[in-house]
Amino acid sequence: MHTPPLYRQLADHYLDAIRSGTLKTGERFPSIRLMMEKHAVSLSTAVQVCRELEDCGVLEARPRSGNYIRQPDDLPKPGALPPPAPVDTDVYVGIHEKVSWVLRASQRATIKVNFASAYCAPELYPLKTLQDHMIKALRQNQHLLGAQGPNCGHSALRNILARRALTAKANLPAERIVITNGATEALNLALRAVTRPGDTVAVESPTFYGLLQILESLNLRVLEIPATAHAGINLLALEQLLQGAERIQALIVTPNLQNPLGSIMPDANKSRLVQLCAQHTTVLIEDDTYGDLVDTEQPLSTLKHWDRTDNVIYCASLNKTLAPGMRLGWISAGKWHERVEMLKHTQSRGCEALSQLAVSAFMKTPSYERYLRRLRKILTQQRQQMSAGIARYFPPGTCVTTPQGGTLLWVELPRHHSSLALFHEGLKAGIQISPGDIFSNTRRFDHFVRIGCGAPYSPKIDEALATLGQLLKNQG
Amino acid sequence: MHTPPLYRQLADHYLDAIRSGTLKTGERFPSIRLMMEKHAVSLSTAVQVCRELEDCGVLEARPRSGNYIRQPDDLPKPGALPPPAPVDTDVYVGIHEKVSWVLRASQRATIKVNFASAYCAPELYPLKTLQDHMIKALRQNQHLLGAQGPNCGHSALRNILARRALTAKANLPAERIVITNGATEALNLALRAVTRPGDTVAVESPTFYGLLQILESLNLRVLEIPATAHAGINLLALEQLLQGAERIQALIVTPNLQNPLGSIMPDANKSRLVQLCAQHTTVLIEDDTYGDLVDTEQPLSTLKHWDRTDNVIYCASLNKTLAPGMRLGWISAGKWHERVEMLKHTQSRGCEALSQLAVSAFMKTPSYERYLRRLRKILTQQRQQMSAGIARYFPPGTCVTTPQGGTLLWVELPRHHSSLALFHEGLKAGIQISPGDIFSNTRRFDHFVRIGCGAPYSPKIDEALATLGQLLKNQG
Missing domain, CATH: 1.10.10.10 (Winged helix-like DNA-binding domain superfamily/Winged helix DNA-binding domain)
Incomplete structure (x- = not known):
């Protein structure tokens, strides 16, 4: 036996x-x-x-x-357990505990090299310039701290965001923008505005684990739609599910430089996606936090651009592109604008004005575009070097994405490898990675790893990649 | 007929x-x-x-x-309407629409004198000092904007808040404090941690309308417990309701300088309240936003001080006492700390560090206590002058509270007066008040008005009070 x-x-x-x-x-x-x-x-x-x-x-x-x-009437005999039930991979099964556990383990460890961050290295952000703008704004506005800021945010920033959205061919009027505490609060407000606890919300699979945490905290059911690094969400799969028995109340998509895939949806897909959701009265929530980090000068189109029925809720943030230490996100909620405005008021009131003023003063200058252009070039190089390092050290059969922008690589290891094991072993060596497991409720990504390329390539980073390669080799 | x-x-x-x-x-x-x-x-x-x-x-x-x-099977004949059903005064019946309407009407009007604010006049806050501390903090921390702040807030501020809490005889260890975007976010987190949509939450009646909005936005049912300006919440009424059929999941109380009553609960009542809630496993949420504005040098005890079972969630804010333009609240959530920490992470991530650093640098100096002492004295005088003005101009039979601190007076007009009518007529004259109606779901306070005394008494304010008195006289 x-x-x-x-x-x-x-x-x-x-x-x-x-x-x-x-x-x-x-x-x-x-x-x-x-x-x-x-x-x-x-x-x-x-x-x-x-x-x-x-x-x-x-x-x-x-x-x-x-x-x-609890004591059931009839306890099964030892060894007489029923065969394991098939896991319902589409339904939320407690990723949050898994994510929290991974995050906690990381906090307890002493990290020497952090590949788990989606941010750029601090020295790549225009921190000095922003600090100067903050000091200037403080000096120019004596009563800045003396009154609560407007609930929807400062008009200076809302105006600039509206103007910039036009270049991405999206019409987000300034008076329909609400400034939020990062994209995190924007996504919370979007979901609170259009769903109720128990509703089903579809996401790309894999998707950013922070989003899965938000959905769990709001008691929403998650339906995962397959997505590829090539074109993002699979529209055929989505269409089938939209026609299925389960009502999908909302769908959250990152059309540009998706986290972790780095995918950019082709325009034809964006247009079709918006149309599909409108047709099925599924609210489409767009997360455009990474769009500005695309390699090309030409801005990418947003889903909002293709929206004819005000059914798209646009969310974004300056957190990754400009200053991780500022909580500056925004939302333009289509036909749910009034409700979002009300929820923002009851959830946290208007955001502090200072960061908004400083950032809009900077964004008004030509330096902002210059800064972005430089950052994009640096990131392109860092991704290439990291990708080469992975090719050098990781086992044969490893696949790495080649995203057209951003800070992230999505790495598929040969199937028998465990990214959770690599995570644990990496921590012991002072190296932090994001294991694929936390990007989904399914086990589909247990041999994937997300690697952040926000820091300039260095001998230390090279050595860390070599160590990870060695740890994988030890896995057999 | x-x-x-x-x-x-x-x-x-x-x-x-x-x-x-x-x-x-x-x-x-x-x-x-x-x-x-x-x-x-x-x-x-x-x-x-x-x-x-x-x-x-x-x-x-x-x-x-x-x-x-909708078309019912049997439409009543004209004039054959049933007698008005008795209003269920205990259950939420849509105050939010009423509040929003009042707030919107105020926004549209041109306000010359604002009695609706609970804040002090900007010149009473130490704005210049705080700005200097901000500039200093920016200069001292080059990488302040380069990394996301800790989820629970900056340890400098958490340490000072913990130390100050000790003088109010409450044990709030720094590591159990989470910094929030104002008391508003703190109350949201508290409620999200311990309730589910549909649960019943008890509040004092009258209570701050912003709280009623929060409760409605979270789909919670509201049960109003009578409270008096003399001793706060009526414990006999509460005890009866706790013994009733309806489960009360949580109770939100402002024990010190309640808004709008200005009441301070006697210590014996505080102790008994904490005991009652523990006994009935009703979570007690304490809002201590105004406590620091009490006239006396001796700090008031908090409910948390009497808490033996970690059943009290403490919420507070520096918004009213220090700087309205800063979103600095905090929560110490007793046995729900971990859950609140998680919800803070999924709702908005850690707050921006700058305000926290500036405020803690100021609170560390003796100037902070000096500032508070001076502010208290000014407020005492402003309340007295305002109270005298009301006595001079308002109709005979008007009653005004005499709170032992804070910025608010709660004014009861003779019963036949309508505070909502006064609100409308006041707006036309450029004077804003808070009508009693919005402080409850019942109509119990339709002849009450909340008057803010945050601004130094002036001929303009005196004239505005005279105008209100005249408008009331015109009501008959």
């Missing part, structure tokens, strides 16, 4: 404890994290143990609180 | 239109605001018309969208 897998053994162990009364009804079951520490098992094993016990009916998940023991 | 009241006439008018098919099933019914404009009627009449039509079953309220016509 073959040994049962580890998770089965552990599940039996806990079933025994419940049967014997060691673990009592109503008692809290150990958290995933505790189980991992206690039994020295992997995350996926710990999750699997909980699933098994849930399937047996002895665990009851209480939202926001954890798992609790 | 007597003429039916105006709202009945209008309700009949609309019933006719529905009966004749002029208004069709599924069509959107005019908004309250439109009705007021179209028929030149008051807010309460317009609201009453909608209630009548709802009671007849011809209006269907769709959340977030408005009222829609």
Whole structure:
């Protein structure tokens, strides 16, 4: 007889404890994290143990609180567990715990080289110039701190953003823009405006894990639509799902330099996507945080540009392109503008004025475009060098994306590799990566890694890539 | 036969239109605001018309969208409307629309004297000092804008807030404090951490209208507990409700200088309140935004001080005491700290560092206490002068609170006066007040007015009070 897998053994162990009364009804079951520490098992094993016990009916998940023991009428005999249920890959299954765990593990470690950041190195941002503009704005506005700023943001910044949107062929009138605490708050407001808890929201797969966290915190169900580095979201798959039984209330898409894929949707796809969503009255939420980092001088078109029915909610941020230390995002919410304005008021009131004033003073000058052009060139070079380094050190069969801008590479390892294992081993060596697992609720990306190229290539970075390559080699 | 009241006439008018098919099933019914404009009627009449039509079953309220016509099987005959149903005063009935309407009307008007603000006049805040600290912080931290700040806020500020809390006899360890975008975001996070949509949350009655907006935006039901200017929330009423059938998930209380009452709860009541909530597992959310504005040198005790079971969530802000233009609030969420930390991350990420650094540099100096002492003295005088002005000009029978600190007076007019009418007439004269109606979902406060005393008393203010007095006299 073959040994049962580890998770089965552990599940039996806990079933025994419940049967014997060691673990009592109503008692809290150990958290995933505790189980991992206690039994020295992997995350996926710990999750699997909980699933098994849930399937047996002895665990009851209480939202926001954890798992609790309950005593079913008929406890299964040891070893008589049912076969594992097929995982519903389309539905949210608790990525948040996985993401939090990864983030916490990173915080505890001493990081020497950080490939997990999507930001540029601080020295690439015009920090000195922005600081000067801040000091100037402080001196020019004696009463800046004496009154609450307008709920929708400062008109100086709203006007400039509206003007810049025109070059991306999107019509976002200044009076329909609300300045937010980063794109994070913009996405929260968009979702709060158009969904209710329990609604289904579709996202690209893979997608930015921060978005999955937002969706979980708002009690929304997530439906993942496959996307490729070549053209972004798969429109055929989307169309099928839109025609399916489950109502998709909203769809969140990053059409330009998607995180982590780096994909740019062709214009024909953008137009078709907007049309499809309008047709199915699915609200289309656009995240354009990375658009300005595209290699070409010619700005990319936004989804909002193709929007004829005001069904697209546009969200963006200056966080990645200009200053990570400023919380400057914005939203133009189409026909939901009034509701978003109200939610912004009840959620956090208007943003502080100083950063808005400083940034708009800078964006008004020709230096801003010059700065962006220079940044794009630097990033192109950094991505190329990083890509070459990966090719040099990572195992044969590794695939790397070649995005046309931005700071991110999406790396597919040969299938037998585990990116979560690489993450753990990397941390021990002081190197942080983003494991593919956290970019989806499915396990589709467990052999993918996201590598940030925001820092100038250096011997230290080269050495870190070599170490990662060696760790992968050790994985066999 | 007597003429039916105006709202009945209008309700009949609309019933006719529905009966004749002029208004069709599924069509959107005019908004309250439109009705007021179209028929030149008051807010309460317009609201009453909608209630009548709802009671007849011809209006269907769709959340977030408005009222829609529906065709009931049996339309009542003209003039055969049922007697008005008793209003369920305990349950939320759409104050938000009322509040928004009042705020919008104020925005459209040209305001010469603003009694609606709870802030101090800008010249009373140490704006120049704070600006200097900001410039210094910018110069000292070259990379301040180059990296995202910590999710829970800057440790400099968290440490000072923790130290100051000790003098108010509350133990809020720095590592359990999360810096937020004002008390508004703190209250949002508290409510999101401990409630779900549909839950019932109790508040003091009257209470700050901004809180009623937050509760509505989170789809929470509001239960109003009577409170007095003398001792704050009525504990007997609360105890009865806690023992009732309806589960009260959370209770939000401002124990010190409540807005609008200015009440301070006696210590015995604070202790008893904390105990009661713990006993009934009702989460107690404390809003201590105004506590620092108390007349006495001796700091007031907080509810958190009496908390033995970590069941109190403490929220506060520097918005009123230090700088309205800074969005600096904080929350210490007791046993829900981890969840609040997570929600802060998914809702807006960590706050910008600059204001936090500047404020903590100032709060570290003895100037901060000196500034507070001076501000308190000025406010005491301003309240006294305003109170005397009201006594001079308002009709006999007017009652004014005598709060022991803060910027607010709560004024009860003789019962036949309408504060909403005064609000409208005041606006026409360039004078803004806060009508009592918006501080509750009930109509209990329709003859109350909140008057802000944040500005130094002046001939212009005296004249404005005289004008209000005259307008009240004209009301009869």
